[in-house]
Amino acid sequence: MSNDSVQREARPGTVAADPEIEILAAGSPNNRSGFSLVPRPDLNSTDVDWANEHLADAPIIVSTLTSQSRTQVWQAANLTWYRRAGQIHVRNRDGAYRFEVLLAPGANRDDYDFLRRTIEEARSGRFERHGWRPYLDDAGERAWRFKYSRHYLDADETHFLYEARDDSPKVIPCDDDRCRELVHDAAGDTHVADDTETEDYELSVERFVSSEREAPDYSVCLVLKRNDVDMPAAAATSLANDLQWMSESCRRVNLQHAA
Numbered sequence: 201m202s203n204d205s206v207q208r209e210a211r212p213g214t215v216a217a218d219p220e221i222e223i224l225a226a227g228s229p230n231n232r233s234g235f236s237l238v239p240r241p242d243l244n245s246t247d248v249d250w251a252n253e254h255l256a257d258a259p260i261i262v263s264t265l266t267s268q269s270r271t272q273v274w275q276a277a278n279l280t281w282y283r284r285a286g287q288i289h290v291r292n293r294d295g296a297y298r299f300e301v302l303l304a305p306g307a308n309r310d311d312y313d314f315l316r317r318t319i320e321e322a323r324s325g326r327f328e329r330h331g332w333r334p335y336l337d338d339a340g341e342r343a344w345r346f347k348y349s350r351h352y353l354d355a356d357e358t359h360f361l362y363e364a365r366d367d368s369p370k371v372i373p374c375d376d377d378r379c380r381e382l383v384h385d386a387a388g389d390t391h392v393a394d395d396t397e398t399e400d401y402e403l404s405v406e407r408f409v410s411s412e413r414e415a416p417d418y419s420v421c422l423v424l425k426r427n428d429v430d431m432p433a434a435a436a437t438s439l440a441n442d443l444q445w446m447s448e449s450c451r452r453v454n455l456q457h458a459a
């Protein structure tokens with residue numbers, strides 16, 4: 201049975217029925233491996249010193265993986281299921297390294313968390329000898345790539361194709377450099393350009409975003425934490441000042457262009 205016929209027959213709501221998931225046939229070209237299958241050598245001081253110098257403070261950017269149109273799910277020879285929804289590159293930009301996370305369509309919060317944990321491990325020294333492959337990038341600079349799949353389901357989940365559901369929400373890269381977040385829930389979320397909070401209220405400069413649409417402009421969002429907020433004069437003054445600040449902040453970000 202081909203993958204496509206499996207996916208057509210899958211029950212609605214299951215992983216197998218998701219059009220953004222590609223179930224790779226067993227024995228298809230093996231250009232993928234599960235991270236949990238990779239031997240993990242002990243950390244040594246060279247690993248740690250190099251990572252401290254080059255990766256500890258390296259910034260992270262997130263964008264869309266264009267070479268893979270869907271999130272891939274595949275089964276290893278030991279019948280364990282794996283899932284690959286993205287990859288990470290470390291590249292030198294203007295003299296400093298940065299992490300470039302690339303997310304495939306269909307990537308969810310669990311996929312993203314796996315990649316973020318991998319970055320934190322790299323910062324602590326688990327880097328080149330621990331699963332990151334070196335290469336030369338377009339500019340001839342030394343770079344590294346992490347492409348492993350994450351462990352997804354255990355071998356006994358043999359009815360996976362038809363029955364398994366996945367509650368982890370799908371995520372999309374944030375492409376607005378005014379926003380503080382790197383990814384958003386695809387079903388609906390907000391870009392956040394500024395925010396503050398007291399025991400009485402939360403105040404932010406926000407803009408709706410989902411995989412379907414985005415609000416054109418930022419607006420000021422005020423959330424009072426109780427129905428009747430009874431504030432001393434000083435707290436009321438603070439709210440008035442914060443509102444003034446946020447309205448200026450909102451005007452400023454709306455004048456900037458998104459990345």
Ligand SMILES: [Zn+2]
Pocket residue numbers: 374375376379380381382383384390391392
């Ligand atoms: Zn954003």
